[in-house]
Amino acid sequence: MKPVLVIGGGITGIQTSLDLANRGIKVHLIEKTSSIGGVMSQLDKTFPTNDCSMCILAPKMIECSRNENIKIHTMSEVIEIKGEAGDFKVKIIEHPRSVDVEKCTGCGICSEKCPIKVRSEYQSGTGYRKAIYLPFPQAVPLIATIDRTNCLWFSKEICRICEKFCPSKAINYDQVETISEIEVASIVLAQGAEAFNPEVLTEYGYGVYPNVVTSLEFERIMSATGPFNGQILRSSDKIKPKKIAFLQCIGSRDSRVGNSYCSSVCCMYAIKEAVIAQEHDPNLDTTIFFIDIRAFGKEFEDYYTQAEKGNKIRFIRSRISSIEEIPETKNLEISYESNGEIKKEIFDMIILSVGLEPPKELNNFSLSIDLKLNKYGFVQTENFSPVDTSLPGIYVAGVLSGPKDIPDSISQASAAAVRAASNLRIEYEETNYSIYQEKNVEDKIPRIGVFVCHCGTNIGSVVDVPSVVEYVKNLPNVIYAEENLFTCSQDTQKKIIHLIKEHELNRIVVASCSPRTHEALFQATLQEAGLNPYLFEMANIRDQCSWVHMHEHEKATQKAKDLVRMAISKARLLKPLTKPVTNVTQSALVIGGGISGITAALEIADQGYLVHLVEKEGELGGNFKKIKYLPSGDDPEKFLKNLKSQVSENKNIITHLNSKINSIFGYLGNFESVISKDKETTRIKHGVVIVATGGLEYKPKEYLYGTPGIITQLEFEELLSKSYKPESIVMIQCVGSRCEERSYCSRICCTGAISNALKAKELNPDSEIFILFKDIRTYGFKEDYYREAAEKGIIFIRYDDENKPEVSNDGKIKINVLDPVLKQKLVINPEVLVLSSAIIPQEDSKELSGILKVPLSKDGFFLEAHMKLRPLDFATEGIFLCGLAHAPKTIDECISQALGAAARSITILSKKEIETEGVIAIVDEKICCGCQLCLNVCEYNAIEIRNIEGKMRSHIIPEICKGCGVCAATCPSGAITIGHFTDDEILSQIKNAFKEVIA
Amino acid sequence: MTDFEPKIIGFLCNWCSYAGADLAGVSRFQYPPNMRQIRVMCSGRIHPSFILQAFKEGADGVLVAGCHTPNDCHYISGNFKTERRVAILKKLLEQLGLEPERLRLEWISASEGEKFSKTVLEMTNELRKLGPSPIKEE
């Protein structure tokens, strides 16, 4: 089986590689810099959860480097692609590191000794590195690189200090570039985007005024691993700014620089940076100058509201045309219009929210292989095939095909993985689970290693980490304890493995963030060191300590000590556990037969697995049936017809129409569901579930909806398709969205309204159209439609919550609205009033969430495992999510997610056997009295009664037990306990909660 | 006593309440540092003896938090079992001379970070008023 080539080692390329590798496909991952990680590794925090960016990225980077199916080529570039889908020949050039990869340990002595200082790319130029350097502490691989342009040996033939000091003799000045050729079946492009360089906009003085920085630079300035170790300082005088401002849309929505598109992410990252900056200094005075705030993603609007109301960040709607520096103070003056007056204001520091541009090399690359780019130079994709490029066998994901945020990039990354696999003839090898030899330490006296994490400044700025380490060092059985800047970085993993061996550690405690996100990473580290992964315990001193007690340093430190002591007391008692292996039913259940469900089902079926597609209506298509036009000109009806015929011809798809899910039981790889149709029920078995149940158009209670001439956008679209040509139209945006009852933005209504308005104009060029809006949120390339609408004379009038339009209808519709520019009440009498109503969750979501045991978000949409990095997974393994069921989104976004959910599913379906959780119930047959009380409380029938030497005793069926522990809490004789959560372990945590108690 | 700081032990189920507590963290919802949390897979794992032990070790209050009834428990019905156990335990606590309010049951979902922080805040304030637990082993 031929491998797949993934170009670009950012989060997108990483996710694509993992999704392919985890289904047994070999991957070559090409990265031009010396480490994978991309732009996400430079970010301080991520919106809307304020997660620490590096903390959530590092586990994925490490997983990538540990996966045997992934070959990472750093310092490498693709120079030639020949051949066709299924059979490409690719030439790769690897630039010399001048350091021997096999020998370098990443100790960093070389860069300490190197005399040459250069501006660091990782710090976006805000800080320095040496001519020989490790790009950042968590780099993967963590190997030094000589930058030959700045190295004294290469420029002047002097120095060679690094060679002298390198303890492992890894420096090799004679390395040359190498060119290799590989054969691959498909190629995924994921080279990302670049930040706009604002130097060309001289009016902002970037590069001249030291206190004008870009948003990426500010991100580094805030970061604990940044130039000022997490302090926000001005570059001119290293003093903390008191008053800062963000200017939005720098290099976006600006035709002067050729970028008339919206960069989609800048509003949210600016709000995030403002919020985080305030976390550093609660008295910081922060203003964001913007045109429209585009907080269109899942739970973004709440984040925006919280920033404005909670954090008191000032939002001013104004595009700033220039910045003046006050030479004496290096402060910055800007002027803007507010309430008809021109105001001047002075700031200590100004951040330019720069947009995204395609990478510079993309143009030449595309010419060399004849790849189609769009008019802005990003890779061209189509609405209905969002990750296919113009070349068969070559796919694209992430920001290379247009600006988007991280979760959307991740969805596309998975989507591209499944598309790339479609060109492969797949022969799977048997999975081998026991690659690591395990030491038997069960009867050994505990020798505990404790690692306490600073998490940059996330923990270290609140909790006194060194004192926690000092404290635990004196606890019994603790053989070794240390602090780390980031315990999750790859070099720390290596170190932990080394220390386990050196000190014969047999239990490990990490005090850092949440086991929900990081336990798996550290467990894999234990495994690599030859320890059973369950000999590990975490103390959550970040999410549940430093982040929630930010202003109580002493008490937080005490709590951290207590939590670590509790973890250590549990660790003393930990026992190794084995993971049961079960068979996988290699078929999928897809719930919902709309565009998302159909897309997911087809992709899985095409790759050889059986799919049950369940639709509650009598026909496939869902909401998509009601879509008549797309602003791109694509024909939705034709597309749907084609999809439906593909479904009916596909032998791997069993469609259940008019059907409903009654129940789903089972677990990863082995689900069993009951589907009902009328009075009949069918029982099916499947290995995974995809939730693609869609959403609904809200039927407005506002603005006299339902009275003659007042309709929703979907109803209007239907009329337009029947050649309705009204003379005058008013559209009102945000009906049922961004309001008290429903705080979220429905994302697609702005583009939807503009699309219908353009169609109406096309049908009747003389029609008069008004769109009443709060913010126009035509993100990405959709901005083109907004501009087109304005050019065609469609009139946009802004309203705010205090001055909502007033509507009356006595057979004649009358709308009163305040024109904010003219400051006058405007009266409009349109023929039709079209309400852009919200997208709301499906009515039966609550019921399905109960059946599946997966959560809903506060807005009633399904809640994924992690909003940033796991948009398509539920926390429960084997259940996936896509489309409107996740949150409102456009058709291409639904298709990306559906393909992505298919990819995620196939990582399971491709295996015949799978390991399940080792945390399960254990019966002590000597104590069990055979009362059978446990039998009644077990919801999974995982307990059977066996005759053991003439006595009836409980027995746990390991593959079925889920480890909830209800039986253990019920057993009157204390014969049942749960692995990793034994009575003794929990009791020792309780005893140690406030004082040291050694049992 | 005005400067009395209650000690609280919180048992949190992995799927909802522990996730809710993590969300309180990422959202930076501040609450008093009086609780020491213990993660269990399901609230149904919490054996009555754990709660009694907590009081015996000097806890002034115990929080038991799990997924919302009826449907949210990741293991179908663990939360119902918890509900019954806590009801009985409250009676038992009274007989032992402890105010039943010292034991609190809350359903907190993975999306309720704010509820988590409010719960800890409220509980801490209530316990401050109630004063130290009358049963403390020396």
Ligand code: FES
């Ligand atoms: S899993 Fe949360 S209460 Fe059962």
